[in-house]
Amino acid sequence: MAVPPASSVPVPRSGGAAVPGPRPDGSAGPEASPPPPGPGASLRSYAPDRPCVTELRLSAFAGHRRAGFPLGPLTLFAGPSGCGKSSALRAYEALARLGGGAPLAEVFRDPGACVPERARPDAQHRRGFRIGCTTDGPEGPVHLDVAVQAEPELRIVGERLTAGGLVLLQTALRDPSRRTVQAAWHTAGSSPVTRAPLPDDRLGTALLPLRVAGKTDGQRQVLAAAEQTVVALRSVFACDPHPDRMRDVVPMGSGRLLPGCDNLADVLWRTRSECCRRHAQLVTAVRAGCAGPVADLLAEPLGDGAVRALLDRGDGVRTELRLLGDGELRYLALALVVLTGPGVLDVDTPREVPDAMRALTVLADGFGRALDARQRDELLRLTARICALGHLRFVGTVSDASWAAGTEGVTVVHLNP
Numbered sequence: 167m168a169v170p171p172a173s174s175v176p177v178p179r180s181g182g183a184a185v186p187g188p189r190p191d192g193s194a195g196p197e198a199s200p201p202p203p204g205p206g207a208s209l210r211s212y213a214p215d216r217p218c219v220t221e222l223r224l225s226a227f228a229g230h231r232r233a234g235f236p237l238g239p240l241t242l243f244a245g246p247s248g249c250g251k252s253s254a255l256r257a258y259e260a261l262a263r264l265g266g267g268a269p270l271a272e273v274f275r276d277p278g279a280c281v282p283e284r285a286r287p288d289a290q291h292r293r294g295f296r297i298g299c300t301t302d303g304p305e306g307p308v309h310l311d312v313a314v315q316a317e318p319e320l321r322i323v324g325e326r327l328t329a330g331g332l333v334l335l336q337t338a339l340r341d342p343s344r345r346t347v348q349a350a351w352h353t354a355g356s357s358p359v360t361r362a363p364l365p366d367d368r369l370g371t372a373l374l375p376l377r378v379a380g381k382t383d384g385q386r387q388v389l390a391a392a393e394q395t396v397v398a399l400r401s402v403f404a405c406d407p408h409p410d411r412m413r414d415v416v417p418m419g420s421g422r423l424l425p426g427c428d429n430l431a432d433v434l435w436r437t438r439s440e441c442c443r444r445h446a447q448l449v450t451a452v453r454a455g456c457a458g459p460v461a462d463l464l465a466e467p468l469g470d471g472a473v474r475a476l477l478d479r480g481d482g483v484r485t486e487l488r489l490l491g492d493g494e495l496r497y498l499a500l501a502l503v504v505l506t507g508p509g510v511l512d513v514d515t516p517r518e519v520p521d522a523m524r525a526l527t528v529l530a531d532g533f534g535r536a537l538d539a540r541q542r543d544e545l546l547r548l549t550a551r552i553c554a555l556g557h558l559r560f561v562g563t564v565s566d567a568s569w570a571a572g573t574e575g576v577t578v579v580h581l582n583p
Contacts, residue, residue: 216525217303217398218559219258223311225296226282228253238577239553240560242533244567245581251563254581255404255529256280257297258561262527264312264369265399266514270320271367277316290342293317301398305329308391310371315339321366322347327391334388337370351377354384371395397524403513404529407499409536413488415474418467422512427499431475431487435465437502437510448505451548452477455497455541456490463498493536497545503528504549504558526558533562542569550575 220237224230229250235243243251257280263273274280280295287293298311306329313324325347327335337347346363349370353360362377364370374392378385407427416429421436423429438445445463453460461480467473475487487495503511508526534542552558554575564570567578 215304215523216556217301217394217523218525219261219299219398219527220302220307221300222254222258222261223298223300224254224257225298225311226285227257227280227295227297228282230254231282235579236577237559237561238575239556239558240550240575241562241577241579242567242570243561243563243579243581244565246565246583249581249583251581252531255531255561255563258299259402259404259529261297261299261310261312262399262402265372265396267368267372269367270314270322274314274316274320277314277320280314281316287317291318294323299399301395303394303398305390305394308395310395312369321345322369323366325370327371327388327395329387329391332387334391335370335374337364339366352384352388353382354387355382358384360385400514401508401524402527402529403503403508403511404531405500405503405511406531407496409490409492409495412495412499413490415468415472417472420512421510423503423506423510424512427502430499430502431465431473433502433506433510434463434475435467435473437506438463438465444505448502451501451505451544452498454544455501456494458485491536493538493541496536497541500530500533500545501548503530504545504552504560507557525556528558528560530560530562532564534564539569546570546573546576 222235222237224233224235226232229248230253235254243254245251260273264270277295281293282295285293292315294313294315294317296311296313298309301308301310308327308329311326312322315321315323321339322337323339325335325337326333332352335349335351337349340348344363345366347366347370348361349364350359350361351374352358360378364373364377371392375389375396378389378392380386380389403425405425405427411426411428412430414428416431418435419429419432421433423433437448449460449463452463456477459479459481460477462478464476464478464484465473466476477485477487477490479485487498490498511526513526537545549560550573553560567580570576570578
């Protein structure tokens with residue numbers, strides 16, 4: 167299916183406005199209500215059978231207020247330092263981890279940093295933040311919005327899952343002395359809703375498949391929307407290659423690439439032997455982004471159980487990767503990430519869902535860092551081409567995206583300081 171042309175979407179960013187905390191009764195109140203759909207809410211997945219996130223909403227998070235960001239197959243957040251690019255990626259990763267069932271304290275280790283700086287506490291000294299997203303897939307657009315209390319205790323105080331204008335799940339903190347929220351989900355049976363307590367440190371949407379029987383049409387609708395949301399949010403790989411670590415000789419291990427790409431040599435040892443086609447594509451990509459001739463990319467085992475990576479120059483000369491420049495190493499690592507998949511990357515995937523029914527999302531803060539213009543352009547073209555196939559989505563940050571204008575399949579979101 168054809169990929170739409172690049173779009174440039176200016177998004178306002180507000181900082182300094184006070185962010186209301188939870189209502190005095192402890193409930194999420196209007197704070198958890200989804201805002202009007204942003205420009206990305208109507209975007210349809212290019213592969214509808216693969217659930218994906220089409221909009222990220224930061225109603226009140228770090229420096230963002232009432233912000234909605236459209237997400238395409240390949241999205242670049244662009245803007246100067248301090249405009250909130252990295253915090254947008256942090257919010258996306260946090261939603262992904264919550265969707266995978268991670269506890270709140272593990273996802274937000276410094277929750278105070280997520281609260282807008284000038285947010286004033288309410289009468290109970292509570293402050294918090296609100297994030298959400300829209301997923302698209304077989305069930306159509308499904309909206310998830312979460313209100314989190316960061317102070318004085320970290321807890322989810324409100325959550326809402328909606329689709330087609332119908333509230334499928336809603337939770338609220340009714341009794342602050344209990345570590346639960348009151349949940350109500352759509353039933354459409356003998357009673358319109360089912361009510362039950364859920365823990366206040368987990369995403370209720372991720373728990374629904376364990377709580378909803380699926381006996382009525384309403385329950386099945388709730389399950390389908392929740393499963394689409396969870397599948398879309400999981401399978402996220404947040405990577406930031408560190409060239410200084412990639413130069414080291416590494417021990418042979420699982421062959422699953424770490425977020426910092428420290429164990430690049432170990433992964434190359436695995437991928438070169440397991441997938442000749444993808445390895446050949448990687449060599450072609452490296453040839454376009456590294457200086458000098460490149461005939462092959464090798465991993466050489468050493469006698470002590472370690473392995474090192476080398477470039478085969480094709481004339482009998484082999485160059486150790488530790489001798490390459492930072493830009494070459496970051497280019498090589500990001501190309502490897504784009505050309506592989508969940509089986510190679512160290513990513514949490516819903517194993518009960520077939521590969522053909524889910525898409526991997528890569529988050530790359532500082533997409534063009536240390537790359538020269540040639541490497542940057544080659545990597546963007548490679549990423550756009552892979553994203554167009556439907557099984558990969560990519561969200562990155564850049565300070566200036568003028569060079570990406572006109573690249574087919576790229577969505578640019580401009581953030582204003």
